[in-house]
Amino acid sequence: MPWIVRTLSMIVMSVVTALVLLALATQAGVVAVQRAFPPQGQMIEVDGATLHVVDLGPRDAGPPIVMLHGASSNLEAMRRPLGDLLAKNHRVILFDRPGHGWSTRARRQDSTPQIQARMIGEALAKLGIARAIVVVHSWSGALGARLALDHPDRVAGLVMLAPVTHPWRGGVGRYNEIIATPVVGPLLAYTVTLPLGYLLAEPGARDVFLPQVMPDGFVKESATPLLLRPREFIANAYDLVTLKESVAAQVARYGEITVPVTIIAGEPDKTVSTNIHARPFAALVRNAKLIVLPDLGHMVQIAEPGLVKTEIETMIGIIVPVQAAAD
Numbered sequence: 001m002p003w004i005v006r007t008l009s010m011i012v013m014s015v016v017t018a019l020v021l022l023a024l025a026t027q028a029g030v031v032a033v034q035r036a037f038p039p040q041g042q043m044i045e046v047d048g049a050t051l052h053v054v055d056l057g058p059r060d061a062g063p064p065i066v067m068l069h070g071a072s073s074n075l076e077a078m079r080r081p082l083g084d085l086l087a088k089n090h091r092v093i094l095f096d097r098p099g100h101g102w103s104t105r106a107r108r109q110d111s112t113p114q115i116q117a118r119m120i121g122e123a124l125a126k127l128g129i130a131r132a133i134v135v136v137h138s139w140s141g142a143l144g145a146r147l148a149l150d151h152p153d154r155v156a157g158l159v160m161l162a163p164v165t166h167p168w169r170g171g172v173g174r175y176n177e178i179i180a181t182p183v184v185g186p187l188l189a190y191t192v193t194l195p196l197g198y199l200l201a202e203p204g205a206r207d208v209f210l211p212q213v214m215p216d217g218f219v220k221e222s223a224t225p226l227l228l229r230p231r232e233f234i235a236n237a238y239d240l241v242t243l244k245e246s247v248a249a250q251v252a253r254y255g256e257i258t259v260p261v262t263i264i265a266g267e268p269d270k271t272v273s274t275n276i277h278a279r280p281f282a283a284l285v286r287n288a289k290l291i292v293l294p295d296l297g298h299m300v301q302i303a304e305p306g307l308v309k310t311e312i313e314t315m316i317g318i319i320v321p322v323q324a325a326a327d
Contacts, residue, residue, distance in 0.1 A: 022191035029194045030229050037223040039102040041094075046122040048106035052096040053123065054079065057087035062316055063156050064091040064129050068120070070138025070164075072236055074101030076223045078137060082301040085309055090316075093127065095120060097140070099235030101226055111238035112246045117146040121154050131156040133312060133319075137301055138272055139239060141165050142247045145281070148257045149250065157260045157315045161300035161308065162272050165281040167248040172240040179237035189230040197228035208271055211295055212303045254284040260318060261288040262311045264304070266296025 041054035054075055065086055067078040075083075075094035086092050096103035098110050098119055109115060120143070124132065134155050136144035141163020148155045171177060179185040179193075201224055206214045219225070226232060265278040274292055282290035291311070293304070301308055 022195065026190055026194045026230065029198075033194075033225045033229060037226050043102075044123045044126050046119045046126070049098050049110065049119060050104045051098065051119065051123050052102035053127070054094040055127070056083065056092045056094070057090050059091055061090050063319065064093055064132040065135060065312060066120075066124070066129075066132040067092060067094045067135045068097060068137070068140040068143055069095075069100070070136075070140050071239055072224075072227055074223055074226055076101075076221065078135070078301060080221055080302075082135075082305045082308055085305050086312065090312075093124075093129070093132070095123070097143070097239075099239070100232055101223070105235060108238055111235065111242045113140075113142040113146040113243075113250070114150065114246065116143055117150055120147065121151040124154055130154070133157045133159065133315060135159045135161070135301075135308075135312065136163060137161040138298065139164055139243065141272075141277065141281075142243060142250070145254065145257065146250060148259055148261075149253050152259065155259050156319050158257075158262075159308065159312055159315065160261065160263045160278070160281075162265050162269055162274075162298050163263065163277055163281065164243065164272050165247060165254070165277045166251055167244045168273065168276050172243065176237040176240045179234055180241045185234060185237065186230070189233050193230060193233050194228040197233075198225070201225065201228070208298050209303075210270060210297050211268055212297045212299065215302065218302075251284075254281060255286070257285045258287065260315055261285050262291070262315060263288060264291045264293070264300050264308060264311065266298070266300065266303075267292055267294050269296070269298045271298040 039052050041052055044051045044053055067075070067083055069075055069077045075096045079094055083092050083094055098105040098116050131154060134144050134147055141160050142165060144158050144160055144163065145165060148158050179189055202219050205219055205224060227236060263278045263282055265274040267274060278290060278292070282288040296303055
């Protein structure tokens with residue numbers, strides 16, 4: 001039955017050709033994305049990786065404010081408008097987390113909050129920063145908690161926006177699990193993710209904002225297309241598929257956190273449930289202040305930058321006199 005062999009051969013060749021063309025299109029897309037969104041700050045070497053850091057604002061205006069973004073994003077998601085607003089009067093340090101934006105990671109296990117906290121702590125030491133107010137969003141809720149637990153000397157206070165802190169029912173999306181799978185994941189990431197992602201990035205981002213309306217130009221201004229690069233898309237998937245196990249391992253330690261903590265979350269947040277994360281975390285941390293706002297979605301730093309700024313400055317007003325008295 002030679003016709004079957006010929007037919008199968010033609011199908012295989014067609015699939016291979018399509019994958020090659022998609023891979024070439026992806027590489028061209030990576031070049032275009034990186035030209036459109038170049039790095040804006042300095043590079044700091046830590047533990048076999050490089051962290052991209054943007055340092056804004058006056059150097060002598062009280063404790064620095066360190067800002068850490070969530071999943072599927074980069075430091076620009078924290079910079080506009082909140083970081084730029086704070087930088088008018090405070091030193092603001094924004095990180096691309098390992099594997100995101102222009103930061104790299106050396107190993108698969110660098111996806112955990114524990115390891116990323118160590119890397120952020122090392123970078124702060126190299127920047128000469130002893131203690132800072134740490135502001136975290138979403139995925140980085142677990143990272144901020146880990147910083148406060150493992151590196152308490154680096155954290156003067158913690159401000160958490162729609163944070164992930166506890167294990168939850170279910171997974172993190174089947175596509176993330178597939179992308180984190182050896183062989184199959186990279187094959188997809190290096191062929192179809194970027195072309196398909198361009199079509200889905202804006203609708204996906206719009207859903208995260210609900211019930212708020214996504215600001216015009218958000219996808220471009222937040223450099224979201226950087227996520228579609230294969231190496232970052234894979235890193236993001238590993239972050240998400242390993243997160244539940246990571247938070248489950250640290251929940252029992254939350255009572256050890258002694259620094260002031262302010263948590264701001266929304267009641268209808270469909271991305272990170274306030275009842276599963278923010279409320280239980282506030283109940284476990286002795287110096288926690290919980291603010292739950294009605295009709296607020298997941299993107300707290302964009303929907304309520306003025307409120308977040310006020311709460312950060314209130315925390316600074318509490319911390320600075322205490323530190324002065326201790327000195």
